[in-house]
Amino acid sequence: MLPRCTCQHLAPLILVYSSAVCLPSVASAKPSAAPSPSPAPTGLYVQAELGLAVVSNREQFARATALAARAGYRYEHWGAFTVLEFNTWKSPEITGATERVSAVNFGLGASYQFLDGFARSALAFGASMLVKETSVDEEAGAIGVFADARPLGLTWQPSKSWRLGLDPLAAKLMIPVLTGIPLIEIQYMTTFHGEWDSL
Amino acid sequence: MATRIGLALALVTSFVAPASAYTLQTGFSDSCHERLTVKAVVELLLQVPPPQLVLPDGTWDELAQRLLPPLLRGDLFRTNPEVIARFEEDPVVRFFILSVVLGVRAPDTSGHSVSDLNALRRIHADPSAIGQYKHSLRAPADDGLLGDLSAINGTHDVIREYVDQYVEAVSKPPSERIIEAELYLDFYDAVPLPVWEPFYILGQAIHAIQDAHSHTIRSADGAYVYSVLNYTEALTGELSVNRDGMPHSDGLDDCHGPIEVLVNRATATSRSLVIAAAGAAEGNWTRLETGLSACPEGETARTDCGWITYKPDCDAALIADDANAIERSCCTQANDFCGTPWLSIAEEGQTGPYLPSCECRIGRDSDTDACSAGLGYLAILALFAARRRPPPRPPLRRRPGHALRPMTGALLLTLGLAGSWTENAHARENEAFAALELHGSSLSDSSNHSLINVSFGYALRGGYRFGAWGATLIVERNYWVSTEFNAGVRPGVLNLGVGGEYIYGQGYLRTAVALGTSTLRYATPLDDSGTTGVYAELRMVGLRWEPGEHTALSFDPLTLTMLRPVTHAPVLRLLQYRTVVGIEGRY
Numbered sequence: 001m002l003p004r005c006t007c008q009h010l011a012p013l014i015l016v017y018s019s020a021v022c023l024p025s026v027a028s029a030k031p032s033a034a035p036s037p038s039p040a041p042t043g044l045y046v047q048a049e050l051g052l053a054v055v056s057n058r059e060q061f062a063r064a065t066a067l068a069a070r071a072g073y074r075y076e077h078w079g080a081f082t083v084l085e086f087n088t089w090k091s092p093e094i095t096g097a098t099e100r101v102s103a104v105n106f107g108l109g110a111s112y113q114f115l116d117g118f119a120r121s122a123l124a125f126g127a128s129m130l131v132k133e134t135s136v137d138e139e140a141g142a143i144g145v146f147a148d149a150r151p152l153g154l155t156w157q158p159s160k161s162w163r164l165g166l167d168p169l170a171a172k173l174m175i176p177v178l179t180g181i182p183l184i185e186i187q188y189m190t191t192f193h194g195e196w197d198s199l
Numbered sequence: 200m201a202t203r204i205g206l207a208l209a210l211v212t213s214f215v216a217p218a219s220a221y222t223l224q225t226g227f228s229d230s231c232h233e234r235l236t237v238k239a240v241v242e243l244l245l246q247v248p249p250p251q252l253v254l255p256d257g258t259w260d261e262l263a264q265r266l267l268p269p270l271l272r273g274d275l276f277r278t279n280p281e282v283i284a285r286f287e288e289d290p291v292v293r294f295f296i297l298s299v300v301l302g303v304r305a306p307d308t309s310g311h312s313v314s315d316l317n318a319l320r321r322i323h324a325d326p327s328a329i330g331q332y333k334h335s336l337r338a339p340a341d342d343g344l345l346g347d348l349s350a351i352n353g354t355h356d357v358i359r360e361y362v363d364q365y366v367e368a369v370s371k372p373p374s375e376r377i378i379e380a381e382l383y384l385d386f387y388d389a390v391p392l393p394v395w396e397p398f399y400i401l402g403q404a405i406h407a408i409q410d411a412h413s414h415t416i417r418s419a420d421g422a423y424v425y426s427v428l429n430y431t432e433a434l435t436g437e438l439s440v441n442r443d444g445m446p447h448s449d450g451l452d453d454c455h456g457p458i459e460v461l462v463n464r465a466t467a468t469s470r471s472l473v474i475a476a477a478g479a480a481e482g483n484w485t486r487l488e489t490g491l492s493a494c495p496e497g498e499t500a501r502t503d504c505g506w507i508t509y510k511p512d513c514d515a516a517l518i519a520d521d522a523n524a525i526e527r528s529c530c531t532q533a534n535d536f537c538g539t540p541w542l543s544i545a546e547e548g549q550t551g552p553y554l555p556s557c558e559c560r561i562g563r564d565s566d567t568d569a570c571s572a573g574l575g576y577l578a579i580l581a582l583f584a585a586r587r588r589p590p591p592r593p594p595l596r597r598r599p600g601h602a603l604r605p606m607t608g609a610l611l612l613t614l615g616l617a618g619s620w621t622e623n624a625h626a627r628e629n630e631a632f633a634a635l636e637l638h639g640s641s642l643s644d645s646s647n648h649s650l651i652n653v654s655f656g657y658a659l660r661g662g663y664r665f666g667a668w669g670a671t672l673i674v675e676r677n678y679w680v681s682t683e684f685n686a687g688v689r690p691g692v693l694n695l696g697v698g699g700e701y702i703y704g705q706g707y708l709r710t711a712v713a714l715g716t717s718t719l720r721y722a723t724p725l726d727d728s729g730t731t732g733v734y735a736e737l738r739m740v741g742l743r744w745e746p747g748e749h750t751a752l753s754f755d756p757l758t759l760t761m762l763r764p765v766t767h768a769p770v771l772r773l774l775q776y777r778t779v780v781g782i783e784g785r786y
Contacts, residue, residue: 053644055759055774063646092646094309094321115704119740136324151756152740154708168739169757169776178554180434181320186644188757188776 045079045197046071051170051189053089064089064187066172072111074197079111083124083148086131087174089185093135101185102131103176105146117155120165124148130176130183137177144175144182150191163195231454235462236303236405237296239469240398241282252291255377255393258725258769262382262392263293265724267300269685298394301380302402303409306333310381310389312649314682326431332357333403335411335507337429342442344517344529350427351507354411355491361404362476362487368396369480384724385681385689388648390769401476405469411507412465413451416536416545421464422499423510425530425539436552440532449548451541458544467502474503510537627702632669633661634753636781638677640760645774653680654691654775664702671698673713675734676720677762679773690720692764694734706745709753711738717764725769732764732771741779751783 051066065088072081085105090098107126113119128146133139153167170189177183254260268286285292311318325331328338332353341349368376378396381389416426426445432438433446440446454462468490475486486503494505516524530537636658643652658675675694681687696715702708717734719726741755758777765771 063644090646091317094311094318115707118704119708136321152708152742154740169759171757171776179436179552180431181324182553183320184316184650186642186650188644188759 042075043198044071044073045081045195047081047193047195049085049191049193051087051167051191053187053189055188064185064189066187066189066191068105070109070193072109074111074113077113079113079122081109081111081122081124083107083109083126085148087128087172087185087187089187091134099135100132101134101183103128103146103174103185104131105129105148105174107146107148109148113155117157117163120150120153120155122148122150122153122167128174128176134183137183142177142179142183144178146172146174146176148172153191155195161196161198163197165193165195167191167193231452232303232307232406232409233300235409235454235466236299236402236469239405239466240299240401240473241296252294252373254290254294257393259297259392260290260293262384262390262724263297265722266684267293267296294393295395295398297392298380298396298398299402299405301382301392301394302399303406304382305380305399305403306406308383310383311647312383312388312683314649314651315383315647316650317646324431324434328353329357331431333407333410334430335407335414335427336431336447337427337444339431341427341429341444344513344525344531346444347424347427348509348514348517351424351509354407354507357407358404358472358491359487361400361407362479365397365400365404365476366480368400371396383649383683384769385649385683386679386723386773387725387765387769387771390725401473404472404476408468408472408506409465412461412468413454414447415507416445416530416539416541417461418510418537419460419540420499421461422494422505423508425510425536428545430550433550434552445532445536445545445549447550448545449550450544450546452548456544458541461541464502468506471503471506627664627666627706629663629665631661631663631786632751632783633659634751634781634783635659636753636779638758638777638779640775640777642776643774644776649682651680651682652773652775653682654678654773654777655680656691658694658781660698660781662698664700667702669700669702671700671711671713672696673698673715673736677760677775692717692734692762693720694718694762696734696736698736700738702743707743709738709741709743709755711741712736717762719764719771723765723771726765726771730765732762732766734760734762734764736760738779745785749785751785753779753781753783755779 047068047070049066049068049070051064051068052062053064054062066085068083068085070081070083072079083105085107086102087105088100088102091101093099105126105128107124109122109124109126111120111122125147126145128144130137130140130142130144148170149172150167150170153165153170155163155165157163168190170191172185172187172189174185174187175182176185264287286296307322309318309322311322313319326339328340331338331341332350335350335354337346337350338353341347341353376396377393378399379391380394380399381391383389411424412421414428414430415424416428417424428447428451429438429444430447432443437443438446450456451458451461471486471490475490478484478486489504490506492504493508493511494501499505510528510530513525513529516528530539536542637655638658639653639655641651641653643650654677656675656677658673660671660673662669662671664670673694673696675696677691677694679689679691681689694715694717696713698711698713698715700709700711703710713734713736715734716731718731719728722728736758737760738755738758741753741758743751743753745751756778758779760773760775760777762773762775763770
């Protein structure tokens with residue numbers, strides 16, 4: 001039997017994903033045998049993040065690293081946030097040497113929490129700025145675009161106002177240089193975060 | 200006769216005595232440089248007795264036999280039985296052809312994947328003059344008609360430098376003339392291969408002289424250069440034809456197009472360059488300088504001279520700084536480049552900015568047109584069409600390591616977080632299950648790797664769950680899409696594995712891991728079908744939904760799968776970021 005939502009007429013694949021959206025109502029209908037994580041809070045929150053692209057390169061551990069701060073407002077399951085991120089990655093040169101390229105990303109995003117805040121999905125878009133010149137880009141300051149998709153992450157609430165979380169695999173696309181041959185960086189990252197919320 | 204002697208000389212000098220833009224074959228373009236080069240050089244190999252050479256060990260010969268015939272399909276390999284026989288019988292011929300083919304590809308790829316975005320950008324966006332002259336293109340400072348002369352002189356210097364290197368290479372003892380170059384193979388990454396250094400260098404010189412026929416606007420007979428094309432400023436969108444020349448053209452790069460005159464001249468000129476290099480190795484540089492000088496008046500049909508010659512009357516007018524003569528004799532946009540028949544082809548597929556109207560920058564005057572992420576995605580697609588150049592690159596140093604090892608911590612943390620949700624850990628009943636899954640992957644984020652990582656397939660998973668924990672058997676077919684030399688679907692691998700899973704979050708979330716064997720289902724250029732290695736899969740968090748008592752649907756938005764069907768060097772190792780959907784029966 002389908003859960004209480006308007007998903008029944010969708011294709012099976014969409015149903016699977018949308019089931020996540022419908023989960024809260026399902027969850028509330030089921031008896032809980034043991035304590036579960038606290039409900040998703042409503043209010044302001046701030047988040048600090050560390051992201052590592054740990055498997056993408058056979059020569060180096062953590063080819064890319066991201067440090068980010070997120071701040072937003074969560075209303076029940078939905079949230080809106082801004083993100084400011086410093087992202088740096090090792091870029092191989094033709095000579096065999098490695099160059100470190102860095103960008104600052106700023107964006108807006110939306111998130112959705114389900115399973116009483118235990119799981120979440122998020123999507124963000126914004127601008128990406130090259131903060132240091134490279135051997136190809138003689139000047140820093142070029143501004144392009146970035147996108148960050150986190151299909152499924154988990155959170156844990158050790159205290160009332162604090163949460164810890166993990167996004168096991170997230171996909172990032174950054175294009176800080178749009179001119180000439182664009183500088184395009186794709187990263188699959190594992191991200192850890194700590195969050196403080198106002199409630 | 201002179202040709203025959205010269206070709207023989209080139210081989211002999213490269214081998215014995217210490218005495219010598221067009222498109223590449225890819226999944227996105229047909230072989231031009233390779234075919235023209237082999238056409239120019241292979242006769243040399245047929246006209247001399249097989250040299251006595253101690254060939255290097257390794258897999259290069261197997262690769263040459265599997266890779267080269269399709270790469271050079273048509274022409275000689277289909278129509279000339281002598282070439283086929285020599286190629287099949289004589290490993291030295293295969294070694295030399297492999298060397299010159301890798302050499303002629305090197306300026307465009309430097310051993311990297313044709314879809315390695317980072318490498319292509321570093322190669323193609325090189326604004327240095329020498330970087331452009333290696334492809335017979337204008338440097339950014341080469342403006343106006345004098346810029347044509349500057350670019351031509353620069354290309355002459357590049358060819359002289361290559362011939363210098365060739366002479367130096369042939370002066371080494373034979374055992375030292377075998378060096379290592381890299382070739383990027385689909386799914387293997389860059390594979391180091393031994394090459395015959397003199398021919399590898401000759402291949403790069405031939406690349407430059409062939410580009411001088413596809414990156415210039417020439418007279419109808421191809422004898423004279425009317426104008427040199429421009430790549431770097433075309434890319435940045437700053438190009439003004441009157442100042443910078445016409446943009447680089449895909450039309451002129453396509454050797455299969457209606458430019459036979461130019462293609463034939465490029466082939467003949469390539470052959471003359473080989474003869475000249477052989478002469479230089481013997482101490483006779485006259486042939487090279489003749490080739491780089493204008494032909495005598497009325498002898499423009501010759502290909503041993505006037506390889507890259509600017510229109511003589513325009514050249515003289517520029518030197519004399521005679522404005523009237525310049526206007527009368529030089530070819531510009533104003534006079535449709537002297538009515539050359541190649542102009543319309545040069546206007547086809549002109550290079551331009553990949554992201555038009557998108558220049559955003561802090562601290563400089565900015566074009567504030569909207570720049571969207573959609574355009575960025577288009578850039579990825581557009582970049583696959585990019586082809587051309589770079590400098591030599593040292594071999595990669597690989598550090599053995601297991602790609603999945605660093606993810607172990609993340610997996611444990613995931614399970615730890617999952618364990619915090621305890622409400623259903625003991626609530627689930629034991630059950631058997633069987634599932635059919637479909638999976639696909641698209642992109643890679645690995646350094647020195649093709650951006651494209653398209654694979655797809657299906658899997659059967661069956662097992663038994665003890666409450667929230669489950670044990671799984673997996674049979675999986677994974678198909679691969681190749682892009683490096685030919686675009687197509689390859690049979691990929693058959694994976695067999697065992698795994699474990701944990702279901703939590705009221706049954707809506709699942710974390711799973713699997714390990715097993717991965718078996719090649721087709722013969723690659725280096726390994727036979729049936730070669731077996733290892734397979735591992737991590738599904739950190741996926742969604743499940745149980746709409747009925749005996750059914751479940753699953754969706755894993757992003758999983759990590761490591762395939763290593765070939766564990767000996769060169770290793771075939773794939774890292775796939777997959778999206779997986781499945782339907783499950785539960786009993």
